Amino acid sequence: MSIALCPGSFDPFTLGHRFVVERAAARFDEVVVTVVVNPNKQGMFTVDERIDLISSTCADLPNVRVDRWRGLLVDYMRNEGITTMVKGLRSTVDFEYEVPMAQMNRELADVETLFLWGDPKFAHVSSSLVKEVAKLGGDVEPFLPPDVFAAVMRKVNGELSV
Template sequence: MTTAVCPGSFDPFTLGHHYVVERAAACFDEVVITVVVNPNKRGMFSVDERIELIRADCADLPNVRVDRWTGLLVDYMRNEDIHTMVKGLRSAVDFDYEVPMAQMNRELADVETIFLLTDPRFAHVSSSLVKEVAKLGGDVTPFLSANTHRHLAARIAGERSI
């Protein structure tokens, strides 16, 4: 069985993320979306909330599961005996950022990284930008599932009422 990890913080999981995961799911027997936890960062959504949102958004992909990890991702991959990572690329900027990490992961744990280009409709979309636009009242519905959009809108409304 071939398995690949798609790592990220996914705060929130966008349609660009879904596109990359869907493409990876067509190439591998199993894809593990791994929510990588940075204990020094506080996201808009808790890790548990992100996992539930991702599970809902990927319910249409039967060979995809969601997990979490704190620490070096290559340690997770060693523990799970997974040797392939899939990363989405939006532009050359992403490529320049990702290549040194891919090379380091290969050196540290013999992990091969496969890069998939995102759909051009999502080439400008990032979780950070989606949150910023949404907080300022912009329409981010083209970039999120209906479920994730509902949760994002509710979270922002709650933050504004504090």
């Protein structure tokens, strides 16, 4: 059985993320979307909220499950018996950033990283940019799954829960 890990902070989970997860799900028996916990970052969404949003967004992909991890991803992968990591790329800038991590993961735990090019129509979209534009009143609906868009709007408008 082939299993791949798709890690990220996913704050929020965009259509670009969904595109990469969908492509990975077509190539592996199972895909584990892992929300990586960074204690030094204050996100728009809690980890539990992100997991719920990703789960609802990917509910139509039966071979995708969502989990969380704090620490080295290679430790999680060892614990789960996963040897392939999937990372989405929007541009060569992403590639330059990701390659050293991929090489380190291979050295630490014999993890291979599979890079998938994202959908070109979302090449300019990042979670950080989506949050910034939404907070300033811009329309981010074209970049987010419907449930995530609704949750972002609730957060921007000061409502407490998603």
